[in-house]
Amino acid sequence: MLTTTVILGLVLGGTYALLALGLTLQYGIARIMNLAYGELTLLSAFVVVALFQGLGLSPLLTLPLVAAGGYGIGWLLYAVMMRPLVARSQGRGRLEVDSILATFGLLFLIQGGLLLAFGANFTSISYLDRGVTVLGVSVALNRLIAFGICVVVGAALVVALKTTRWGLIMRAVALTPGSAPLVGIDVNRAARQGFALGSALAAVAGASISMYQTFSATAGVVFTMKALVIVIMGGVGNVPGALAAGFGLGLIETFVATAIDPGLTLAATFAIFLLVLLWRPQGLFGARR
């Protein structure tokens, strides 16, 4: 019973961690709180499903495709929509308000497009849904694959941020944007890359969600909210924190669903969120500033 909860919780947490990673990159590097984040995730999930049902393409094959598409869309969104907001905001506070309003509008735009293209029905596919036994617990293969993708992508990102030249640039911009031009870093370019990469992660998360979850065109806000909760719990801009908080949330939701009532999972999520905001607004793993 406990093992089942832990394994299913970790599998769910993998998706959450990946979701949160993209949002935290976008906010940490580009300083844009993207309320349309969940819609980008959904867009990718719908595209994966459409390619699977229409052309019989395996989600694993389309994954690199939607990741690249997500990067491209993020790049364009930043260059066309966010850049003017960044350019006119002298201080950081204004950009936050402006970007929240702008992406709130974008949310409905994408949602409308999704409703138009794919309808309002719940969607799911049956892909590799045979059971595999892990430590005596039967887990659907599609969930395990989704978990594997999240772990590999998340770990690759953490390692790249920690060890590469590119990662150093991204961290420098995230931590002290004011000093970045002194070492020749083009902050605008770094922000565009961070935003685009965040969108790519949203797309990968969407693809992994499409493999095992049922979703509808209006579910984006739930993904955004959960990602936001995880980002804040992990400490804003803190990548390892987001990973840990993502797994933690997956465990808690699964535990609440199995031990208490499945209907309470969202309530539990937000109860924890409230507690974190009250006691540790800098996040469970964030440093005091």
Place this chain on the structure above:
Amino acid sequence: MLEVKDLTVAYGKHVALDGASLNVGQGRMVAILGANGAGKSSLLGAIGGPVRPVSGDILYRGHSLLTLPAHRRVEEGIALVPEGRGIFPALSVEENLLLGAIPDRARRSATERMAEVLALFPKLAERRRQLAGTMSGGEQQMVAIGRALMSNPDLLLLDEPSLGLAPIVAKEVFAALSRIRATGLTILIVEQNARATLELADFAYLMEVGRISGSGPAHQIKSDPAVIRAFLGGALADTR
């Protein structure tokens, strides 16, 4: 190498720099001396960083710098150590130095540069893994200067490198500057510690309320009675 022509900088209605002109020759060390609020930082900020002048021009190797964004100037060989140091406090000493070598011009020589900087500031070698923000003011200044050197600069701009440092630490910083100077690097330095700066510099400009009020070879400036009264009075007691 560097020619500032009739440069004016204003913040709103406040004119911080009013038609300043100066020259820095290749391989020279030039000092700008003046009291707080004389416009020294605005001048350096306009050359190496984010400050946008209202009028005038800055020529570097014969080309105007004004059209180049701040981050491109590092690639041209201009490294600014701003007032307040501009380091990355949440990153380690080593990461701060590596960031200095981000520009393309510095990438190939980064390893040798790192060895040179660590030889210049042995303290930084001992504390490579420490977060820069947790170090003392003097050590942070060393990180900032070391990082600027990592970019393989042709022109080093220093804004008040001894500001807020204990006299003994300031002395250490000046000792390091003297060794950097000996490598033949072109340096433009703004300092309140006029005495120690004039020991190192070839030439000095005096600034008062946004204007250049005088200039001359450092040894002449040092012995000019009017200058001693205006600029060196306090500094004399500081260093001797």
